[in-house]
Amino acid sequence: MSEKVLKKYRKSNQRQRTLEILQSTEMHPTATWIYDQLKEDYASLSLGNVYRNLNILVEQGSILELKFGSTFDRYCANIKPHYHFICEKCSAIKDLDLPPSHELNERVEKMTNYKVLNHRLEFFGLCDKCNGE
Amino acid sequence: MSEKVLKKYRKSNQRQRTLEILQSTEMHPTATWIYDQLKEDYASLSLGNVYRNLNILVEQGSILELKFGSTFDRYCANIKPHYHFICEKCSAIKDLDLPPSHELNERVEKMTNYKVLNHRLEFFGLCDKCNGE
């Protein structure tokens, strides 16, 4: 496993403020929402720089990025519900035999006041081929 | 709940072939990969139409789309692992108190020969506000 070298970053008010904004909200904002908040303090702010700072904060482990975007959509003809395993090295996607548990939905429904209709479970790691090396 | 009116579609060899290709593979291909396969039979094929047919097949319930793309990235400052609930109506994302189960990784590891490092679990439905209406 290649150990990633942490880059050195200077102090940046804008980046610090970005982190504070993120820490002060329960919602999971988009880059654009954060941009709008920051805009009040930084009139000449650019969206590109918001992305740059968010990526740095992720790299530093200060925040999490929930990827709902930016890679490929994948398609499959196995239409009965099932879980997936995704190889982080070769990007292979495998169907899993683990039977989907409807009971999980009920558990979440009981601990919240949400109506839970379904869920999606994905495992990440190394597939048989990539793990053998 | 608004019931979606199913549109009527004619028979299309290209769309039928798209489904067959998808049904004959274990991998979870991207639109581009499917395009490359189809290209052998349809020399003048356009990628745009592959997307159109894939969307129709999804709408008809013949295939599943695994969205790893095409919406927003969301960010959050809660860096300890946790699961999410996503409201399908208002798109709110909520952190869940359900404790992440490392045991799930082991279960998958035992039933496959993959190295399982982590997983991601998301629930979908209606949040408290949207469910009340």
Added chain:
DNA sequence: GTTCATGCAAATCGTTTGCACAATG
């Protein structure tokens, strides 16, 4: 002959990047 299917090219949209200049250490 009305509606759907298709190819083509342009548009869309979230995100990234190259460049020039300002700020940091």
Added chain:
DNA sequence: CATTGTGCAAACGATTTGCATGAAC
């Protein structure tokens, strides 16, 4: 002064869409 931060605009890449033509019913 060497390096990082920033704004700006252009680039990128996956997906969608408008338009004109061809096929299905």
